[in-house]
Amino acid sequence: MSTLLNYYFPVNDLFLVNKTRRSHGYFCTRQLQKGCPMERRSSMYYSGMKITVLNLDCRIAVYNETMVVSSTPGKLPRPAPFTPKRPLSAMSSRASTSSNATTPADLDARLARTTPNLLSSTHKRYKATISAESRPRSFTKTNMNKPALAPVPGTPTRPRTPGTPNRNGAVSPSLMPAASEMDVSNIDPEEVLVDYQTVEAGDISGELDEAWLRAATHDHGKEDKVMVSIRIRPTEGPSAWVPHPSANSLKLDPAYAKTSSTPAQTFNFDAVLTGTPNKPIYSTVARSHVHAAMEGFNAVIFAYGQTASGKTFTLSGDDTEPGIIPRAMKGVFAFIRRTPEREYLLRCSYLEIYNETIHDLLAPPTSAAKNPVQIQGGVGNEIILAPLREEVVTSLKGVKEVLRRGEGNRRTACTDWNQRSSRSHSVFRMVIESRERGSGAEDDDDDVPLPSNGRHTPGHGRNTPGPRSQTPGPGRSQTPGPVLQARGGRSVQTSVLSLIDLAGSEKATSDKDRTREGKYINTSLLTLGTVIGTLADNAAKHKNDHVPYRNSKLTRMLQPSLSGNARISVICTINPDPGAVSESMSTLLFAKRIKNVQLHAQKKEVVDTDALIERYRKEIEELKKRLAQREAEAPVRNRRLSAREQVDESKAMKDLNTRIQQLTKLILTSQTVDESKGDESRPGSPVKIDFDMSPYQLQQELLSARLQIESQSTQILSLEAALDARPPLSADAPESEKDRLIQEQAKTIKELEIVVRGYEDNLGEPLRQLEKEKKMRMTLEEERRALAAFVTKFDSLGLGGSPVAPPKLRPPMPTAGGAAAAYAERRAGLGLASNDSTNTLPSVIESPIRIDMTGNGMSKLKSHHPLMLEEMPEEEWADVSFEMHEGASEVPPEKRDGKMFGVGPLGTVAGKKDGGRAVFGDKDNLVPVGVKA
Numbered sequence: 001m002s003t004l005l006n007y008y009f010p011v012n013d014l015f016l017v018n019k020t021r022r023s024h025g026y027f028c029t030r031q032l033q034k035g036c037p038m039e040r041r042s043s044m045y046y047s048g049m050k051i052t053v054l055n056l057d058c059r060i061a062v063y064n065e066t067m068v069v070s071s072t073p074g075k076l077p078r079p080a081p082f083t084p085k086r087p088l089s090a091m092s093s094r095a096s097t098s099s100n101a102t103t104p105a106d107l108d109a110r111l112a113r114t115t116p117n118l119l120s121s122t123h124k125r126y127k128a129t130i131s132a133e134s135r136p137r138s139f140t141k142t143n144m145n146k147p148a149l150a151p152v153p154g155t156p157t158r159p160r161t162p163g164t165p166n167r168n169g170a171v172s173p174s175l176m177p178a179a180s181e182m183d184v185s186n187i188d189p190e191e192v193l194v195d196y197q198t199v200e201a202g203d204i205s206g207e208l209d210e211a212w213l214r215a216a217t218h219d220h221g222k223e224d225k226v227m228v229s230i231r232i233r234p235t236e237g238p239s240a241w242v243p244h245p246s247a248n249s250l251k252l253d254p255a256y257a258k259t260s261s262t263p264a265q266t267f268n269f270d271a272v273l274t275g276t277p278n279k280p281i282y283s284t285v286a287r288s289h290v291h292a293a294m295e296g297f298n299a300v301i302f303a304y305g306q307t308a309s310g311k312t313f314t315l316s317g318d319d320t321e322p323g324i325i326p327r328a329m330k331g332v333f334a335f336i337r338r339t340p341e342r343e344y345l346l347r348c349s350y351l352e353i354y355n356e357t358i359h360d361l362l363a364p365p366t367s368a369a370k371n372p373v374q375i376q377g378g379v380g381n382e383i384i385l386a387p388l389r390e391e392v393v394t395s396l397k398g399v400k401e402v403l404r405r406g407e408g409n410r411r412t413a414c415t416d417w418n419q420r421s422s423r424s425h426s427v428f429r430m431v432i433e434s435r436e437r438g439s440g441a442e443d444d445d446d447d448v449p450l451p452s453n454g455r456h457t458p459g460h461g462r463n464t465p466g467p468r469s470q471t472p473g474p475g476r477s478q479t480p481g482p483v484l485q486a487r488g489g490r491s492v493q494t495s496v497l498s499l500i501d502l503a504g505s506e507k508a509t510s511d512k513d514r515t516r517e518g519k520y521i522n523t524s525l526l527t528l529g530t531v532i533g534t535l536a537d538n539a540a541k542h543k544n545d546h547v548p549y550r551n552s553k554l555t556r557m558l559q560p561s562l563s564g565n566a567r568i569s570v571i572c573t574i575n576p577d578p579g580a581v582s583e584s585m586s587t588l589l590f591a592k593r594i595k596n597v598q599l600h601a602q603k604k605e606v607v608d609t610d611a612l613i614e615r616y617r618k619e620i621e622e623l624k625k626r627l628a629q630r631e632a633e634a635p636v637r638n639r640r641l642s643a644r645e646q647v648d649e650s651k652a653m654k655d656l657n658t659r660i661q662q663l664t665k666l667i668l669t670s671q672t673v674d675e676s677k678g679d680e681s682r683p684g685s686p687v688k689i690d691f692d693m694s695p696y697q698l699q700q701e702l703l704s705a706r707l708q709i710e711s712q713s714t715q716i717l718s719l720e721a722a723l724d725a726r727p728p729l730s731a732d733a734p735e736s737e738k739d740r741l742i743q744e745q746a747k748t749i750k751e752l753e754i755v756v757r758g759y760e761d762n763l764g765e766p767l768r769q770l771e772k773e774k775k776m777r778m779t780l781e782e783e784r785r786a787l788a789a790f791v792t793k794f795d796s797l798g799l800g801g802s803p804v805a806p807p808k809l810r811p812p813m814p815t816a817g818g819a820a821a822a823y824a825e826r827r828a829g830l831g832l833a834s835n836d837s838t839n840t841l842p843s844v845i846e847s848p849i850r851i852d853m854t855g856n857g858m859s860k861l862k863s864h865h866p867l868m869l870e871e872m873p874e875e876e877w878a879d880v881s882f883e884m885h886e887g888a889s890e891v892p893p894e895k896r897d898g899k900m901f902g903v904g905p906l907g908t909v910a911g912k913k914d915g916g917r918a919v920f921g922d923k924d925n926l927v928p929v930g931v932k933a
């Protein structure tokens with residue numbers, strides 16, 4: 001306390017002095033904060049500014065805008081009149097023991113110079129807020145007189161906590177920015193890219209641990225298993241656990257085992273960590289996963305453990321020991337700085353699951369409460385969270401601002417075990433999109449004005465522009481707003497880095513609200529345990545049992561990652577106190593189970609097909625040139641070469657040829673893919689089914705589609721064969737050679753994927769349509785046969801004059817819906833009930849056929865069949881197919897290909913001598929009536 005002195009002047013931060021737990025909204029200095037012991041401070045953030053609450057056992061006096069704080073007895077000195085002696089920078093670096101007091105004039109002068117408008121306006125607002133809410137709840141959570149480590153369960157020492165936390169109340173709603181000042185949906189993503197040039201060195205100082213990078217032999221971020229680490233919190237009392245960090249194992253001290261007869265089980269994990277420093281924790285459990293995320297894999301890092309075991313300390317840390325999240329963010333920018341060949345678009349969101357409701361921590365509290373985030377299903381296992389703000393960040397400063405804002409809104413409360421217990425699961429997500437940096441020339445095509453260096457990057461340290469309305473599911477971009485586009489052949493990789501601080505499992509507490517929260521927390525953790533158990537079981541026994549992801553918001557949200565498409569690192573935190581052995585044991589069992597979950601993370605990459613084709617074209621030209629040159633030189637060269645070398649040479653030329661052929665085929669395929677996208681007239685389009693197409697034509701279509709499939713299959717086979725035919729690499733081949741081959745193979749695989757996709761896009765759907773059409777045609781054919789059978793039957797009754805041989809009958813093609821339907825409709829129009837007692841011939845009732853009543857041979861039908869007596873107005877027939885018109889002989893013949901088509905006098909179908917009836921309905925059923933000029 002002796003360092004607390006009686007002067008201050010504002011720098012960029014606001015400090016809130018919290019004396020005897022009553023808040024006073026005053027500015028004071030960074031020096032004052034530094035003089036205050038760690039456990040007596042806590043911080044919150046507003047609009048990029050840090051507000052530190054100092055819980056001081058000291059006296060405060062205020063003279064105008066100047067506050068005096070003193071830990072020494074006696075009268076508080078008044079500030080002396082201001083006489084500037086040194087520049088501001090020198091003043092701000094004064095030692096905290098300086099006794100120079102600052103005056104209000106000094107204060108104002110500094111304010112005007114340093115933070116012209118911001119500070120004074122914020123100050124006013126801040127003061128207003130404080131007076132309106134004299135005791136923000138959050139402050140009551142920070143009882144700095146308590147020891148740093150909370151007591152373990154079973155030994156509750158704290159009294160009941162005040163009511164339900166008010167979104168951490170750290171900043172009251174009125175302190176939160178009301179709304180975004182910038183609509184990021186209008187942001188040009190090209191303007192907010194980050195690359196090695198835009199990362200400020202200061203942003204990542206101390207994080208470029210190249211030595212560690214070189215020394216890292218086991219990269220867990222590349223494994224297909226979950227990385228599981230145990231962190232044992234330090235304790236001042238006895239510890240129930242005996243860790244062996246070098247062996248990555250721990251076991252229960254036999255003294256605390258329930259039965260001393262059974263030997264204590266030894267648990268082995270990927271890492272067992274102890275101590276307070278957070279840097280080694282980050283290096284061991286998180287760094288490789290952050291790198292994996294930067295390389296295009298989804299990555300999830302989460303802390304699991306009972307309440308007060310150190311999850312938040314591990315994830316967020318504090319000012320002196322920043323945790324995984326701030327270090328990961330530094331890691332992101334450090335990675336960008338080390339990767340000059342790529343450029344990045346970074347978007348952050350921050351949410352919490354509180355009592356099974358998801359809240360957006362970056363949205364203003366009022367709107368977040370009104371519009372909880374919903375989980376929607378996406379493609380496959382993917383999920384979409386909406387509405388959820390995403391903020392584009394271009395610097396570490398921007399990310400920190402987002403983190404501060406989110407953390408300020410988290411729900412925490414004092415529980416029996418933890419003074420600042422997280423009452424929710426919090427998820428900080430960063431969507432990372434990246435692509436190769438262009439040469440500049442490629443970008444010129446895009447009509448976007450370029451800066452002089454040919455690139456689009458923001459200025460240094462650009463601030464976060466504002467929120468986005470929605471977020472994509474892991475690896476998926478669904479919503480408006482800045483999204484990186486594949487350009488000039490440069491594919492875009494998309495991944496999501498999720499950093500999750502789970503709420504701690506806990507026993508029932510002495511507080512009703514806490515107990516209710518605890519119930520939700522325990523239920524969702526239980527579901528997480530069940531899900532992990534099922535996944536582990538499925539992996540171990542090669543089963544496919546149902547995984548109950550949907551039983552809690554947490555597991556539903558984690559579904560895409562837990563089901564495999566992510567690199568996962570779990571830090572299980574343990575309270576070493578003997579009173580917490582059973583909770584620690586259950587944490588260890590969870591850790592063991594999750595170790596068995598199988599992962600298969602995939603990179604997500606979007607390729608620019610046009611540019612790929614262009615690249616292939618260029619490669620073909622290049623290869624052809626090389627081939628021509630080799631061929632030209634061959635006669636001379638071959639004379640000098642040994643037999644063996646000649647074989648090699650001819651093989652090399654063959655390889656060149658094969659590659660040219662492959663690329664040529666690939667170009668065709670890619671083009672077809674693109675054409676199919678834009679061409680609506682393809683048979684694949686359901687609205688374009690050509691009903692007039694004859695079965696023969698359909699068969700032709702089908703045949704050509706099949707041929708195309710076959711050619712695609714051959715193409716796939718040839719590519720696969722080429723892949724297989726590659727010479728095996730000897731074990732002692734240089735690494736660069738291996739890398740080159742791996743790259744080549746990856747390229748070929750990508751090509752294969754494109755071919756397969758092309759197949760699916762081009763032929764899959766059209767084929768399905770054709771099959772459908774074929775079925776339809778077959779149905780119609782059956783209908784036609786039934787019709788013919790009916791006519792034959794009709795004739796056999798002797799009602800229709802000379803019979804018409806069925807094979808020569810050419811019934812018209814029906815309209816959609818079928819003849820029976822048309823007939824039924826007609827009957828309905830005439831008011832005839834389907835069970836009309838006057839209909840004596842069921843086959844006639846079913847038939848839509850009308851017989852010409854004017855013909856002589858047919859007149860007797862009138863007396864046989866009442867249906868024939870129906871007076872049917874001519875116009876009602878107009879839209880019905882398959883029907884014989886009255887006065888069919890009057891139908892004018894139609895000229896087609898120099899022949900006349902039509903229907904002859906009744907009883908003579910054109911071109912037929914056998915007379916009888918004609919059944920027609922469309923032009924296809926017209927038959928030649930004779931060649932007439």
Ligand SMILES: Nc1ncnc2c1ncn2[C@@H]1O[C@H](COP(=O)(O)OP(=O)(O)OP(=O)(O)O)[C@@H](O)[C@H]1O
Binds near residue numbers: 149232234305307313
């Ligand atoms: N490794 C550590 N070194 C020093 N202090 C620690 C460590 N781990 C935890 N602590 C301290 O223990 C207390 C409880 O830790 P923390 O809040 O991180 O627990 P938690 O698991 O997040 O609890 P909850 O689930 O209730 O939120 C804090 O005061 C924290 O500073």
